[in-house]
Amino acid sequence: MKTKMSLENENLLGETPSPILKKAVRSAKDPKEPKDKSTPKVVDPRNALNDLTSSEWIAETVSVWNQRGLGAGHPDAQIERQHPAPFSFTDVSRLIKFFTKAGHTVLDPFVGVGSTLKACAIEGRKGIGFELSPKYAALAEERLSKEVRSLFSDDSEQKILIGDSKELSKTLPENSLDFVVTSPPYWNILHKKDHKAKQERVIHELDTQYSEDKRDLGNVSDYDDFLEQVSSILGDCARALKPKKYMAVIVSDFRDKSRFYMFHSDLVNALAKYKLELRSLNILYQRHKRIFPYGYPYAYVPNIHHQYIVILQKGV
Numbered sequence: 029m030k031t032k033m034s035l036e037n038e039n040l041l042g043e044t045p046s047p048i049l050k051k052a053v054r055s056a057k058d059p060k061e062p063k064d065k066s067t068p069k070v071v072d073p074r075n076a077l078n079d080l081t082s083s084e085w086i087a088e089t090v091s092v093w094n095q096r097g098l099g100a101g102h103p104d105a106q107i108e109r110q111h112p113a114p115f116s117f118t119d120v121s122r123l124i125k126f127f128t129k130a131g132h133t134v135l136d137p138f139v140g141v142g143s144t145l146k147a148c149a150i151e152g153r154k155g156i157g158f159e160l161s162p163k164y165a166a167l168a169e170e171r172l173s174k175e176v177r178s179l180f181s182d183d184s185e186q187k188i189l190i191g192d193s194k195e196l197s198k199t200l201p202e203n204s205l206d207f208v209v210t211s212p213p214y215w216n217i218l219h220k221k222d223h224k225a226k227q228e229r230v231i232h233e234l235d236t237q238y239s240e241d242k243r244d245l246g247n248v249s250d251y252d253d254f255l256e257q258v259s260s261i262l263g264d265c266a267r268a269l270k271p272k273k274y275m276a277v278i279v280s281d282f283r284d285k286s287r288f289y290m291f292h293s294d295l296v297n298a299l300a301k302y303k304l305e306l307r308s309l310n311i312l313y314q315r316h317k318r319i320f321p322y323g324y325p326y327a328y329v330p331n332i333h334h335q336y337i338v339i340l341q342k343g344v
């Protein structure tokens with residue numbers, strides 16, 4: 029179990045905060061928090077959002093995160109690897125711990141190989157995932173049963189529904205969700221011929237796109253059409269959120285030939301009509317990504333090694 033002292037020195041993922049952050053955490057600390065290591069942790073009775081103490085809460089408000097994965101060689105990364113664009117369940121765990129309490133319900137409308145549901149099982153939350161591809165839905169089931177099945181008592185706690193999120197999100201009952209966390213397809217960038225990371229997947233005979241299905245948002249050819257479809261799905265999910273609850277969408281900007289698309293910004297603007305209000309744009313630094321010599325020696329072309337965790341709140 030973590031002691032109060034160790035919580036002061038590291039955040040929930042074991043990162044050591046800067047001296048300035050340590051000072052901020054100390055000065056904002058609730059005087060009612062226990063001094064004795066053996067005393068159980070105290071959650072402020074006014075805190076209806078999560079189960080964190082004041083020092084745990086404050087450490088999580090820093091807007092730059094380092095992406096943490098298991099590493100490709102880890103035995104529990106072998107199912108995840110079969111998907112072309114999974115996110116890390118440890119990053120999702122962090123979001124789930126901040127935006128929900130134990131027993132709350134979390135939805136991921138693009139669940140892929142089930143990273144969100146794995147995080148829900150670890151954190152004691154109920155998870156619902158929508159996935160169009162029967163192959164990834166089956167891998168998600170396999171992943172839950174191999175990696176975390178002992179952590180939840182009943183199958184209905186982690187549910188995967190196979191189908192089109194456009195239809196499934198319309199069936200969600202109002203006020204049924206405590207949190208939505210997801211990462212949608214990034215338009216059709218997996219189809220790009222110069223997608224360098226793709227070449228390695230080809231060598232290892234791994235999927236380089238999600239599916240051939242026309243309903244797959246990764247196969248929509250027009251960007252504005254794609255944006256309209258993804259925002260309307262997230263809008264339907266927002267309708268099912270309880271009042272003032274949150275949605276976190278992990279996205280990256282991208283290039284198509286010489287045009288740079290500010291996808292995070294376009295998405296935030298498109299979601300405004302669904303009363304989803306922007307609260308934060310956290311940077312998720314992907315420090316493990318490979319660097320490719322894009323543009324060299326002719327032009328500046330970045331290696332995009334960060335994603336945005338777009339945090340939105342359901343307005344009234």
Ligand SMILES: C[S@@+](CC[C@H](N)C(=O)[O-])C[C@H]1O[C@@H](n2cnc3c(N)ncnc32)[C@H](O)[C@@H]1O
Nearest residue numbers: 114115138139140141143160192193238244245
């Ligand atoms: C970026 S991936 C999500 C990966 C997931 N976060 C994980 O860790 O495995 C997007 C997923 O959306 C799915 N998808 C695309 N269009 C969809 C649709 N219309 N309905 C449901 N799922 C869809 C794709 O098959 C893909 O698995």
